Amino acid sequence: GENVEQHPSTLSVQEGDSAVIKCTYSDSASNYFPWYKQELGKRPQLIIDIRSNVGEKKDQRIAVTLNKTAKHFSLHITETQPEDSAVYFCAAHFFGNEKLTFGTGTRLTIIP
């Protein structure tokens, strides 16, 4: 089955700097890669996703890149703000199999 590894497990960044979280996946048939943000005590919420026919996708301060050959994808947050502090999860799935395989999460802390 699919295996997703996520690094780092914790990340502290000065406010205004950029943050990068990286994930690798094992199943080359995976073709959908969402990122979820979970604030303390709340539900995971989808913040951005990318499909395997695209190499990069951007939404304001958030971007995701995908390298299918290397089987890794990354989340980039620029101009970080205190409200970006949360746990971020990457995930992967093969379209047609609705199951998502999640990474273990990255706790991001923005230092004011």
Added chain:
Amino acid sequence: DAGVIQSPRHEVTEMGQEVTLRCKPISGHNSLFWYRQTMMRGLELLIYFNNNVPIDDSGMPEDRFSAKMPNASFSTLKIQPSEPRDSAVYFCASAEGGEQFFGPGTRLTVL
């Protein structure tokens, strides 16, 4: 749409009691997922349904756990008998075409 609805939001029970968690998926979504989240084990998929049929229950920890989806708008996760190690936040999520939407979760505490 109100999103995925879960009840109760909090449940405190004593060891040995039966616990039933409920979920109403987003209307029109054909897949439903039950997850468990703890600090130690992270986010674990317990079971998922597609068109009300259980597809993968390999994550269900043991026979004390069971899940049903009698129709497209309702699912239950039951633990009988409950144990302290079942204490966790249980999330339900629904999906259509890959993108999963999570409910607010049920925080279960078994004393």
